[in-house]
Amino acid sequence: EDQVTQSPEALRLQEGESSSLNCSYTVSGLRGLFWYRQDPGKGPEFLFTLYSAGEEKEKERLKATLTKKESFLHITAPKPEDSATYLCAVQARGSSYKLIFGSGTRLLVRP
Amino acid sequence: NAGVTQTPKFQVLKTGQSMTLQCAQDMNHNSMYWYRQDPGMGLRLIYYSASEGTTDKGEVPNGYNVSRLNKREFSLRLESAAPSQTSVYFCASSEAVSEQFFGPGTRLTVL
Numbered sequence: 001e002d003q004v005t006q007s008p009e010a011l012r013l014q015e016g017e018s019s020s021l022n023c024s025y026t027v028s029g030l031r032g033l034f035w036y037r038q039d040p041g042k043g044p045e046f047l048f049t050l051y052s053a054g055e056e057k058e059k060e061r062l063k064a065t066l067t068k069k070e071s072f073l074h075i076t077a078p079k080p081e082d083s084a085t086y087l088c089a090v091q092a093r094g095s096s097y098k099l100i101f102g103s104g105t106r107l108l109v110r111p
Numbered sequence: 112n113a114g115v116t117q118t119p120k121f122q123v124l125k126t127g128q129s130m131t132l133q134c135a136q137d138m139n140h141n142s143m144y145w146y147r148q149d150p151g152m153g154l155r156l157i158y159y160s161a162s163e164g165t166t167d168k169g170e171v172p173n174g175y176n177v178s179r180l181n182k183r184e185f186s187l188r189l190e191s192a193a194p195s196q197t198s199v200y201f202c203a204s205s206e207a208v209s210e211q212f213f214g215p216g217t218r219l220t221v222l
Contacts, residue, residue: 004153034210043115043201043213044154087154097142097161098169099211103153 002027006088006102013078013109021073021105023088033071034099035064036087044087078109112137115214117202123220124192132187132217134202140212142205143185144169145177147198148216154201160185192221 003026013019025033032051036044048057050066057064061082063074073086085106089099118133136143141162146154156169158177166177174196176188185204189196197220203211 036213041216043203043215046210046212049210089154097205098144098156098159099154101154103151 002090002092002100004088004090004100004102006086006105008105009103010106011108013075013107015079015109015111016077018074018076018078020075021086021107023071023073023102024069025071025088025090026069027090027092027100029093031091031093033066034089034091035071035073036089038085038087038104047086075107078107080109080111083107083109114138115202115204115212117200117214117217119217120215121218123222124189125222126193128192129188129190130192130219131189132200132202132219133184134186134214135184136202136204136212137183138204138206138212139182140204140206141182142211143179144203144205144211145175145185145187146201146203147171147196148201149198157187157200192219194221197221 005024007022032049035047038044048064053068055066061076065072085104087104089101115136144159145157148154155171160166160179163182178186200217202214205211
């Protein structure tokens with residue numbers, strides 16, 4: 001069964017304190033792994049897509065990496081505006097484009 | 112471009128009442144999706160439409176029906192609402208294997 005597990009459930013950081021979020025996945029043939037950001041009361045906002053092990057993508061203070069079993073979202077020198085829930089999702093080959101989501105990591109960055 | 116729009120934003124129903132959630136996208140995407148989001152459970156796929164004229168069940172389809180009205184619009188209907196359907200509902204769209212774009216959500220409470 002395809003499955004996505006995110007850790008930690010919640011993370012509190014001081015402004016400028018770098019850290020990483022983890023997304024472990026089990027899927028029968030990975031087509032793509034997606035990272036989203038979700039602010040309270042809003043829909044998920046797309047951040048990155050990773051397709052193969054070793055691939056990396058960067059956007060401002062965020063960097064996503066992918067291995068055969070997990071993905072990391074590295075946050076460098078975070079700011080309070082980076083506070084949000086970060087969601088990871090996988091798309092399996094032959095799945096008709098369906099996404100399987102993890103339950104997310106709630107990030108709070110204190111000034 | 113408005114992206115993905117959903118109506119209504121909030122709704123309160125009594126058990127047994129029916130309602131339809133509306134979704135429209137202006138990105139000319141072929142695929143559209145309905146998810147529900149519950150605390151601690153992540154986003155779960157209810158139904159999806161890979162292309163105009165087709166619909167398929169997702170992970171949690173019981174108690175729901177969908178209609179792909181045209182390429183732009185995809186509606187979700189609750190025929191007889193139950194308290195277990197209290198949730199936040201998100202519509203999304205995508206072009207084949209690419210990232211999905213989400214609407215702002217509908218917050219539904221069933222009393």
